[in-house]
Amino acid sequence: MHLSIKNLYKTFDDFVALDRITLDVGPRDFVCLLGPSGCGKTTLLRIIAGLLPFDGGMLTLGEKDLATLPAKERGFGIVFQSYSLFPNMTVAENVGYGLRVRKEPAARIAARVAELLELIKLPHLAERYPHQLSGGQQQRVAIARALAVDPSLLLLDEPLSALDARVRVAMRSEIRQVQRRLGIPTIMVTHDQEEALTLADKVVCMNHGRIEQIGTPQEIYARPRTRFVADFVGISNLLPADWVRDVLPELAGQCPEGDTKARELCLRPEDIKVTADGAGEGRVTEVNFLGNLTRLNVQWKGRELVAEYNGFGAPEVGESVSLSVTPSAGAWVRA
Amino acid sequence: MSTAMAPAAGFAGKSGHKPKMASADRLLLAVSLVVPVLGLSLFFLYPLGLVAWRSLVGLDGSIGLGNYASVLASPGIRTATINSLWISALTTAVCVVLGFILAYALQRSSISGKGLVRASLALPLLAPSLVQALGLIFLLGRNGVVSQWTGWTIDIYGPVGLLIANVLYGLPQAVLIIEASLRHSDARYYDAAEVMGASHWQQFRDITLPNAKFGMLSAGFVVFTVTITDFGNAAVIGGDYRVLATEIYRQVVGQMNFGMGAVVGILLLIPTLVAVYIQRVASQRQFGGGSESAIPVQPSWLPARDLPLGMAVFAISLCMIVVVATVVLASFMFLWPYRMEFTLRNYVITLSGGYTPLWTSLLISLMAAGFGVVLLFLMAFAQKRLPPALARLLYFGAILPVGVPGLVLGLAYVLAFNVSDSVLGLLYGTTVIIALCNFYHYHSQGFLTMVTGMRSVPPALEESVTCLGGGLRCVLRDAILPFLTATTVSVFFFLFMRSMVTLSAVIFLFTPQVMPASVTVMRLDEAGFTLQAAAFSTCIMITVALAMLLMRVAMTYLGRKKAGA
Ligand SMILES: Nc1ncnc2c1ncn2[C@@H]1O[C@H](COP(=O)(O)OP(=O)(O)OP(=O)(O)O)[C@@H](O)[C@H]1O
Ligand SMILES: [Mg+2]
Numbered sequence: 095m096h097l098s099i100k101n102l103y104k105t106f107d108d109f110v111a112l113d114r115i116t117l118d119v120g121p122r123d124f125v126c127l128l129g130p131s132g133c134g135k136t137t138l139l140r141i142i143a144g145l146l147p148f149d150g151g152m153l154t155l156g157e158k159d160l161a162t163l164p165a166k167e168r169g170f171g172i173v174f175q176s177y178s179l180f181p182n183m184t185v186a187e188n189v190g191y192g193l194r195v196r197k198e199p200a201a202r203i204a205a206r207v208a209e210l211l212e213l214i215k216l217p218h219l220a221e222r223y224p225h226q227l228s229g230g231q232q233q234r235v236a237i238a239r240a241l242a243v244d245p246s247l248l249l250l251d252e253p254l255s256a257l258d259a260r261v262r263v264a265m266r267s268e269i270r271q272v273q274r275r276l277g278i279p280t281i282m283v284t285h286d287q288e289e290a291l292t293l294a295d296k297v298v299c300m301n302h303g304r305i306e307q308i309g310t311p312q313e314i315y316a317r318p319r320t321r322f323v324a325d326f327v328g329i330s331n332l333l334p335a336d337w338v339r340d341v342l343p344e345l346a347g348q349c350p351e352g353d354t355k356a357r358e359l360c361l362r363p364e365d366i367k368v369t370a371d372g373a374g375e376g377r378v379t380e381v382n383f384l385g386n387l388t389r390l391n392v393q394w395k396g397r398e399l400v401a402e403y404n405g406f407g408a409p410e411v412g413e414s415v416s417l418s419v420t421p422s423a424g425a426w427v428r429a
Numbered sequence: 430m431s432t433a434m435a436p437a438a439g440f441a442g443k444s445g446h447k448p449k450m451a452s453a454d455r456l457l458l459a460v461s462l463v464v465p466v467l468g469l470s471l472f473f474l475y476p477l478g479l480v481a482w483r484s485l486v487g488l489d490g491s492i493g494l495g496n497y498a499s500v501l502a503s504p505g506i507r508t509a510t511i512n513s514l515w516i517s518a519l520t521t522a523v524c525v526v527l528g529f530i531l532a533y534a535l536q537r538s539s540i541s542g543k544g545l546v547r548a549s550l551a552l553p554l555l556a557p558s559l560v561q562a563l564g565l566i567f568l569l570g571r572n573g574v575v576s577q578w579t580g581w582t583i584d585i586y587g588p589v590g591l592l593i594a595n596v597l598y599g600l601p602q603a604v605l606i607i608e609a610s611l612r613h614s615d616a617r618y619y620d621a622a623e624v625m626g627a628s629h630w631q632q633f634r635d636i637t638l639p640n641a642k643f644g645m646l647s648a649g650f651v652v653f654t655v656t657i658t659d660f661g662n663a664a665v666i667g668g669d670y671r672v673l674a675t676e677i678y679r680q681v682v683g684q685m686n687f688g689m690g691a692v693v694g695i696l697l698l699i700p701t702l703v704a705v706y707i708q709r710v711a712s713q714r715q716f717g718g719g720s721e722s723a724i725p726v727q728p729s730w731l732p733a734r735d736l737p738l739g740m741a742v743f744a745i746s747l748c749m750i751v752v753v754a755t756v757v758l759a760s761f762m763f764l765w766p767y768r769m770e771f772t773l774r775n776y777v778i779t780l781s782g783g784y785t786p787l788w789t790s791l792l793i794s795l796m797a798a799g800f801g802v803v804l805l806f807l808m809a810f811a812q813k814r815l816p817p818a819l820a821r822l823l824y825f826g827a828i829l830p831v832g833v834p835g836l837v838l839g840l841a842y843v844l845a846f847n848v849s850d851s852v853l854g855l856l857y858g859t860t861v862i863i864a865l866c867n868f869y870h871y872h873s874q875g876f877l878t879m880v881t882g883m884r885s886v887p888p889a890l891e892e893s894v895t896c897l898g899g900g901l902r903c904v905l906r907d908a909i910l911p912f913l914t915a916t917t918v919s920v921f922f923f924l925f926m927r928s929m930v931t932l933s934a935v936i937f938l939f940t941p942q943v944m945p946a947s948v949t950v951m952r953l954d955e956a957g958f959t960l961q962a963a964a965f966s967t968c969i970m971i972t973v974a975l976a977m978l979l980m981r982v983a984m985t986y987l988g989r990k991k992a993g994a
Pocket of ligand 2 (some may be wrong): 135136137220
C-alpha cells in the first residue's frame, strides 16, 4: 500500500515543528528521514504512527484517511531507540504480544513467534527476559515484535543509535534484508548519513521542520539541491557563483540564469584532480590519510578546497600542486 | 532559513487532526476520571466549602467577616499562629537534614544493620501520633523515669517536647520520600563522573544532591504540613504552648464555636498553600527524572564516610526505639515509674466497649485502603492523559487535602454530613464516613506516590502497546501495572496504616457505637488511665505491625517475581 503525506503541518504551541511536509512512500520502499537533531524527524514519525495529532494537511494509506484513525487500529509496527520491551515478559511473549492482543489462536502465535525468532536469529533466547539480553539483541526482539503482526508499515526511530558501531553495521544489513524479504514499506529515522545512504531507497533530507530534498541516495549525494543538503551529506566545497565564473568558467555554464547571488556550486572532493606540480598554483595546507585515499586541503586561487587523492604518493603539506576539475562535475545549489 | 513561513491558508487551522479514541478507551478514561473526581468533590471539596462558608457566618447568623475580625483581634490566636509556624519550620529543617542522612545511609552506604534502622523508622508509623508524646512523658515528664531517678525537674511539656515529638513523628515520612528520590538515580551518572575523575565528594555534590533535591523539597513540604496540622502530639505534650491545631479544637469542642473554628481552619490552609506553591515551582527545575532503563546505584563501602554515618544513624534509631519501647514497657508496669512490677492489669480496658474499637478501626482501615487505592490509581492514570492545563488542575485538587488539617476535615465532615435533611446525613455515624474521611485525609500522599510510580513507566512501552493494537486496557495491564504493582501495594498499606492510627479528623466523627481505636487511646489518656492508654496503643501497634509485615512479604514476593525466572 501507498502512504501519502500532503502538506502536513504541526506546531507545538507557537513553534512550527513540521512545515508543509509532502512525501510518498511506495509499497516496498525503504525511506530514511535524515536530518540534524531537532529537525522534526521523530515528530513526523509519531504523527504517521498516530501517536501525535497534527494541525493540518493530509495523511492517507491507500484509500484510507489516517487523520482520525487511532494508532492501535493502524496496524503499523514501531521500534523505538530505547528499549521498549515488556520487562516482565520473556522474549517469546514479547514477540507474540501483538498477536495475543488480536486474540489469535495460541498455536498460530507460537508458530509465528518461532518463525520470527528464526528470522532475527535468536531462537535459543526465547525464554529469556529482556534484562538478560544485550542491547543489540533487545533491538532485534523489538523489531521481531513489530513484524509479528504483519504491519502494513514499519516505523523505526533511530533503532540502532544506542548500539555500538560494529553491531550497528551488522544490524543495518539485517534490517535491510528482512525488509527486502518481507517487502514491508519502512520509514526509518536517523541522523547518521551513512546509515541513510546505505539503507534507503529514498532519502528524505529534513531541516528545521521542512523537507529540503527527497531523492535516491545517489541523487542526494551527487545532485544536492540546497546548500544544507550538500553540506549535511558528505563533504563538499561550496563555491560562490561569481568565483566560479572567474575561475572555472567551464562549470558556470550550468548555473541557472537569474539571481546568481543565491546560488552556489557544490563540488565533491573526488571531482577535483590533484597533480603534484612544482609550478602549480595550489598549495597543500592539510593532509589526512584515510587508508585507500588521502584527503587534502588545498589553497587555490583565493579559496581553500578539499580534494581527494587516490593511491599512494599523495602530496605533502606545503607542496605545490595543480588542480583540475571534471567539466561536468558539481551541482548548483540554493544558498 | 529557520524562519518558518506563515502556513498557507487552508491548513493552518488549529482545529487539527486528532486520531479518534475507541469508545471502550474513552469509557475507561472517563470512568478513571469521573469517579475519583466525583469522590473528591463530594467528600472533600464540598465539606471544605462548607467550612469556608461557615467561617463567614457569625454567631448571630450574620454574614460577613466578623469571625475573621475577632480571630485576628485575638492575641491568643496570633501567638498560636507564630508558635505553629515556628515549631513547624524547625521540625521541617531537622527532619529534612536527618531524613537525608538516614535515606542516604540506607540507599548508598554499606552500613550494617539497615534492617534495624528501617524497623525503628517504621515504629512511629505504627501508632497514633500521641504515642511519641506519651513515650516522652513516660521518660522525661514530671513523673518520668529520668526525673524520678535523678531528681531533676525537667519541663518536657511545651515547645521542646513538642519539637522532639514532632521530629520523631515526621522523620520516617521524610526518609521514605528522600529515599525514593535517591533510589531513582542512574548509576551511569556516577560511572561517567568517576571516569571524568570526580572525587566522591564532587559526585555527591554534583549528582546526588541535585538529584535528591526534589525529594528533599517534597519531604520538607510533607513534614511541614503534617506538623502544622498535627493534633495528637500538641494535645498531649504541648502544655501551655498554644498552636493552631489545638486552638481549633478549643474553639469547636470546647466552646462550640463553629464559625471561629472554621476561621482558624481557613487560616491553617495559608501556610500549606504557600508550601505547595514553593514545591511546584521547585519541582519544575528538577532535572532528568528516572530514565526508562536506569541502572540502580550500588551501595559502596567507604569507611571514612560510613563509620560516622553509621553512628549518627544508629543514634537516631535508638531514640526512636526507646520512646516507643517505653510506652510498651510502661503498659506492663503496675504503676510507672513508682512500682515497676510486671502486670497485665492495664490490658483490662475499663472504658465501655473494651476492645471493640480495635475491630472497628480494622474495618474502617480496610475500607479506606481498598477503595482509596483504586481511586488513586485511576486518578493518576487519568491525570497523565489529560491536556496539561486540566492535568495541573486535577493535580492541584488531588494534593489539596494535604493542606487540610485532620481537624478541619473532621469539622467539615460534621458540617456536611451531620444533617438530617439530606441523604448525605445517612452516612453520618457509620464506619463508611470515617473510612472516607481517612482516605481523603491522606489522599495527597497516596496520590503523589502513585504519580511518581506512573512516571517510572517508560512512555515508549505504552506507545508500543498502542501501536501493536492494544487498547487502553492493554496499556494499563501490560505497560503500567507491571511497573506499578509495588507502588499500589505500598499505597494500600500506607492508607491502611494511617487510617489505623489517625486521630485528628476522627475525633469529630466518632459516636459511642462507632469508636475508632485511636480515639479510645485519647479518651483513656484524658481520663487519667495513662497506662491503659499505653496498653491500648500497644495493641494498635501490634495490629499495624502485622499489616506491615504482610506488606513486606507481598513486596518481597513481587520483587522476586519481577526479577524473572
Ligand atoms: N511535546 C513537545 N512539545 C514541544 N515541543 C516539542 C515537543 N516534541 C518535540 N518538540 C520540538 O519539536 C522539534 C522536533 O523534535 P523531534 O523530536 O521531532 O526532533 P528529531 O528530529 O527527532 O531530533 P533527534 O534527532 O534529536 O531525535 C524540536 O525542536 C523539539 O524541541
Ligand atoms: Mg528523534
